[in-house]
Amino acid sequence: MTDFGFVRADMVPSKPAPINTSGVGAWFRKNLFATPLDGVLTILGLVFLVWIVPPLYNFFIGHAVGPGGTVEECRLENAGACWAYISSEMEFFIYGFYDIPEQWRPNIVFALGALLLIPLLIPKVPFKRTNAVLFLLVFPVVSYFLLAGGVFGLKPIPTEKWGGLLVTLIISVVGISCSFPLGIILALGRQSKMPVIKTLCIAFIELIRAVPLITILFMASIMLPLFMPQGTTVDKLLRALVGVTLFTSAYMAEVVRGGLQAIPRGQYEAGASLGLGYWQRMYFIILPQALKHVIPGIVNNFISLFKDTSLVYIVGMKDLLEAVKTKNDTALEWQSANTATTGYLFAAMVFWVFCFGMSRYSMYMERRLNTGYKR
Amino acid sequence: MTTLDTGPAAAPRVAFYNDPVIRGIIYQVVVAVLLVTFIAWIVGNTATNLAAQNKTTGFDFLWKTAGFDISFSLLPWSRGSYYWEAFLVGITNTLLVAFIGIILATMLGFTIGIARLSSNFIVARLATIYIETIRNIPLLLQLFFWYFAVLKAMPAVRESLALPLDIFINQRGLMVPRPTPDQEFTWVLVTFGLALAGAIALGIWATRVRTLTGKYPREVVLAGKVADACVTFLVAFTALFILFSVAFPLSHAPLVAAVVAVVLAAFSLTRFAAISRGVLTFLIAFVLLDTIVGAMFAWVPSLLVSVLSAMIALTIARVGYVGALSRPPSEARFPLALLVLIALGVPGLVYWLTGATLVFEVPVLQRFNFVGGLQLPPEFVALAFGLTIYTAAFIAETVRGGIQAVSRGQTEAAQSLGLKDGDRLRLVVVPQAMRVIIPPLTSQYLNLTKNSSLGAAIGYPELVNVFAGTSLNQTGRAIECIAMVMLVYLTLSLLTSAIMNWYNARVSLVER
Amino acid sequence: MQKTLVTIALAASLGLAATTAQAAILDDVKAKGYVQCGVTGGVPGFSAPDSNNVWTGLEVDYCRALAAAIFNDADAVRYTSLTSQERFTALSAGEIDVLSRTTTWTMSRDTQLGISFVGTMFYDGQGFMVRKADGIASALDLSGAAICIESGTTTELNAADYFAANNLEFNTVVFVDQDEVVKAYEDGRCDVYTTDSSALAAERSKFAVPDDHIILPEIISKEPLGPVVRAGDSAWFNIARWTYFALLEAEELGVSSANVDEMLGSDNPAIKRLLGVEGDFGTPLGLTKDWAYQIVKLVGNYAESYERNVGPATPIGLERGLNALWRDGGIQYAPPIR
């Protein structure tokens, strides 16, 4: 090869990788035993799995008492999770105190919500605008009247009776759809050039972000009555909604601000040069770009909000977690060693499914729009 | 809220006002007026309501006796204490659990975050499962779980779970030994502080000399060698001692251990240092593995466990051996062992010389209860545990993000310059990763502190529970109590963000 | 989009917000058609959702009785589940009309929070548990018995005081923790276990054979739990108070939900007055003449409610003890309806 001229006459065919770089063995070597240290970690990991999986399997499935089981089975010495308890109290976990004969109403709301939300989430489905309007404007109104009743001959059901997953979903859906625009307004206010508005927005955002949600809800439950004119009361659900929404909107504002700051100046100037007014500029040019940038942050906020709904026990709402806790504490007929654990695990699974779903959806959208941050 | 009511949608449509400046002023005046009205309305309502309920306001209640018990307090507390003391107790309890949570969560979070980036499939997957499980479940639920489902299911006192180092866990919480230092022990503490400062100063000095001259100072290198040997001896002796007195009981265990340790220490000074290191690694790994795996699989014959542990430990020892082979000579190595020895050895010497005693008051199971030691109530344990586990998942993601933010190119550039792995991490990767990690890490710390308020739900007497809960309930001074609580959190938050701003200004990358 | 959302929020808030006038609670309650009753988040026997997810319990029955007296409909109640922090604010602010939530009547609450305690629905307090086999019927028989007790608590002081006051020999086995005390008692370390009586009952229900243990009727410390109303509205205070008294009076007169209709024909003037057959005691309260009849008919008397919710036949298994009528050895006592 020292001679310069060289022309390859026959192409070297692609040949399979040597056994140590491909195939199952290679995968094992690369991912499990790349270095001796890796091997050690793998073995320790396996030891850990061997240690933890069988007891978990036995608890969740092996020795668990299925939905048809009885409390006596749950009370057996080596019984696992008591799923029978969950299935027997399921109604309370989903609807709270909602009148049993009227439970078709929340069911319709659930179905309607799913029906409107799913096409909204799938990018390929058309009529997005109509769909969004239906979901954000029509659906809440319909749901409210359907759930609260008092019209069209529906039996009125006060919000105190709503509970369980129903309340969790209501608070999170309303919280998400209200805190989003509110957060945008706050973010715009914070970017504003008007000192009074800017200061107010900053003060609001920083104050809310500085304190735990629990204190905001404490305020909603204990101090709000003091702030209202004598004799005025605010519905508890509304209080929880307002508390959670205000709280989230402050965080949302910070996320949106991040997006706004990422928009180059040129975009603002271009908008202005087209003669668009402030709101037109924001609506048509700035926000669509800014929001796209911060989808992961927004969804993270939604996930936090969804998890934070569990704090509404402070205002005495029986959301899913509180409903489970109530039954754990009061369903004496189901008392057994694992009843409480099973209850909490059930709630954990429900929360997990929703949060995990949201985070996966966000990742999917991120990939689709390809605007996600690297981190 | 008011700021929203006055969306510029209410803009006057008169042409005269279309001047943006005037319009801006008008908007602001409208907002300000609305806000002031709103506040006045609230204040008025509040005053009326309080008057109607025949309630008084003001902070005079702080100087009244509280008359309730607080189950856990670092400060002296009795029913006769004042409300302001309750306030302080709440703050200290919050800070205590936050402090412990932060330390533990940082350790766990960094481990998990690094594990998640591991090229090892199982390790990375376990870390992912951990993170995805934990951060998608509400913290409150996790606290309930730890408190009501796990701690309550812990064994009763007499069947306490005995952990090493005289730590016990049972329904009543965690019992740990309580250090009871005597008067002379103050000197040990003072020396420790001095020695630590000295060791750090020595480290800095040695590094500076290393930078300026290309070599560590001769004396330091020599002392480092000796320190290496000493550390080798100490570690080997401890491991062997445990091995021979617990795992494989041997008569004259201390003597045998000492002899072997001396041999290992001597080897570590020669060119057979790598072998010495391999043996040392084996010893530590084996002792640890045998204990832990033995505890995990109590039903497996101990011989099997020992053999398995020995095999794993051998592999680890090989890693250690190879690592030691490629170690730079002591002249080019940072004298870590020396510094550790100074920081710990000097106080140890003072401890021995002054005859100071630090006796650990061990919790002892008396007929019905543990007596002595530090008894941490289950609420504290559950809260600290829950906060740690939960926050660690977020810290792990932060850490992962930070490490990933340092592009592969940086690593490659460092590699191509011939920097060794340790130097590469120390000089290139960590400084860059940390500047990405620290801001979100701080906000995680702040979140942890704020989340500690959920302790109220399981009865841990932290600030919200003690002050916005019990005190408020006793006094009925809702506004005052909640305002004070919020003020504490606000202060913490503002302080943190001030420090962060300072830090960010200091480390932010200079860009064009 | 924002604008429309705000509109929806406003509409919803208007729809959800209800108003109550401070002054005349009764008028307001009548106007809205139900009693808003503050209850716990769930304490079995006192207020907790049952297996049909309906609120039940002794305290819930009180609310139902109030509703029965006002509306002739025991179901005209809406329950607000309250935390202990918010209960008094909720009451003062008029969010609830009556608070019936395991609230101990204490001086500071009665005098400093702008609220008034109506009476004592349930006398709780420290009690004693013994093994049935020991054949002990009263705390006065406990002289010399080994008593398991939690140290450093008021429990210990109360017990010491009680024994001293009754000239009984006091012999304790002291522990630092509740669980331990129970354990020691269960293991036979001592003959008697003492703590708050409702806690006693709860502990007992956890024993392998709860029926082997009995809770003695004596209660030696005071935790009077009762309904609370806002201070300042005497009319409402009177309704709340006399609803409670009516429950007691009905028991005393032997009127129960089962026999209330035949009791309408009773010759006993006290029964006649109670059931509104003779005299009109409802009008001064702003109620109908048969207010107490409705209470008994729809909710039952105190004894019925007690037995149904916390009595010996329930998992809570509390003997009447202090909560028996005055003539049966307890201290539940109501002024006559006259």
Place this chain on the structure above:
Amino acid sequence: MRLPICERKAGKPPDLTRFFKRLLPLVAGLACTLTLATVPAGAQTLQTVRDRGFLICGATNPLPGFAQQDGEGRWSGFDVDLCRGIAAAVLGDADKIEFRSLRGEARFAPLQTGMVDVLTRSGPWTQRRDTLYGAAYTGTAFFDGQAFLVPQSMGVVSAFELDNISVCIIDGGEELERVAEFFFTNQASYTEVPYEDVADLAVAYQAGLCQVVSASGRQLQAIRRALPDPSAHRILPERISKELLGPVVREGDTQWFNIVRWTLFTLINAEEVGITQLNVDSLLAARTPAVRRILGVDGDFGTALGLTPSFMADVLRAVGNYGELYDRHFGPQTGAALLRGQNALWGNGGLLYAAPVR
């Protein structure tokens, strides 16, 4: 209470963030308004009494043991001591009272018109009185009921032993019915000797026109004390009806209602924890929380009532605890000892129960 921040107009705020600087005056203003806005309203009765300098206290009809006038016109008795207790609580001086004995059914009118501040005895607590007359019963000071007075010589210790006797009873109320009911359920026989007036009962009994008198316990006590040798007669412990006596105040003044209610509860609670007129000062050093709270050493329970923190100690210093009060007027040294019976503490088999001072 005033915040220092109210005075200085946020001169040089700490160098934190800019928005905080702007927020400071706002917060300060809000805090000032909130903390300064206060006032308990509607404390009329207390203020009236304070302004007047003494308490006007009433009870229905003089009744020996409850309220009687000595030769010099000074009132004494159970009812009077209750008043003295209230005066001690409100004015710090138990003697600053004016006691009025009211006759007949008109007793609620003076209360309503404000002529008296509190009625310590106004006839038994019934629903009508509680709800119709604009009055509010604050609690029970004396459990009473219809009982039987018998001569010791009869050798009867329980009402259930009574059989084949003649009973003097007031005619016109429910008393006749009660007795009839009682004897009917006991399957005992009796002859009723009805009289129109209480005074006549004593005369008839003394004259031997009947063997037994049946009336409310307090009336029997009065009759018995008027007899030449009270100790030769006995009031049987059974009560065949319910009568509750207790202080009554005007409806609508919650603060005054609470003052009277908690003065009464103080007496009962003090007996329960063993505070007496004699040891009240030495117990100031006690460590028992319940004692310390009652004596105002721990906590402040008075200010909210518009009283001093130590008002309960003042009450006890002035009149002693409930037991002392009772013994003073119905105890053995009166020569006509009336058993505590239902008026014993709840722990001692009685019905007296007061919510705790906490």
Place this chain on the structure above:
Amino acid sequence: MSQVSETTVDRPVDTSHMKVSSTNVAIEVIGMHKWYSDFHVLRDINLKVMEGERIVIAGPSGSGKSTLIRCINRLEEHQEGQIIVNGTELTADLKRIDEVRREVGMVFQHFNLFPHLTILENLTLAPIWVRGIPKAEAEATAMHYLERVKIPEQALKYPGQLSGGQQQRVAIARSLCMQPKIMLFDEPTSALDPEMVKEVLEVMISLAEEGMTMICVTHEMGFARQVANRVIFMDQGQIIEQNEPEAFFSNPQHERTKLFLSQILH
């Protein structure tokens, strides 16, 4: 990557030193294969580089050019065959890898300067910590090389404050500070604006003029013509053709080469 330009340096290139005089082999690659899991990315690479040789590797993207030079300082691992650098064979042995890396400098497409360090610190980092050179000496060397790349005035700035071309020159200087015997360039100009390409090429040419052994993956065909004494064309992971620049450009032999050249040279 797709941007292929033909920027040339206007001044005459001094080729006096550019004759390969040495007979010492700097790099020898023998029968080397590499796979990314199942993808056969480098196939049967045989290459011998003499000291002082300047080799330009060209080829369409994905042809394995970068992978090849990354294998040479073991940023990538090969599975078959041998790579011998300065007489040291590259194996998994960390010691040997370190030895090789100390002799081989590398310049990356994206510069990979350390953004948290000043230019001077970037340059002195490795000399101080790898070679144990005293700081003052390392700084003197660093300033020397900064002058060579004509930006001594930027020494105390941070990378973020420099233009792309300046950064790449710093990156070259950083490698030079370690006084390598061989320099590898991985598309050093393809991330730069055209006017900056020139300043980087200037530096590279002057380096070549000094007789540095260089392997350069680049699309700068002008550079190849002026400086290289061998051009290697790669496609599908293999060396398709190699020749002296003149011959390579004027008379490509292989169809693939012809196609490639016709595409980039119009």
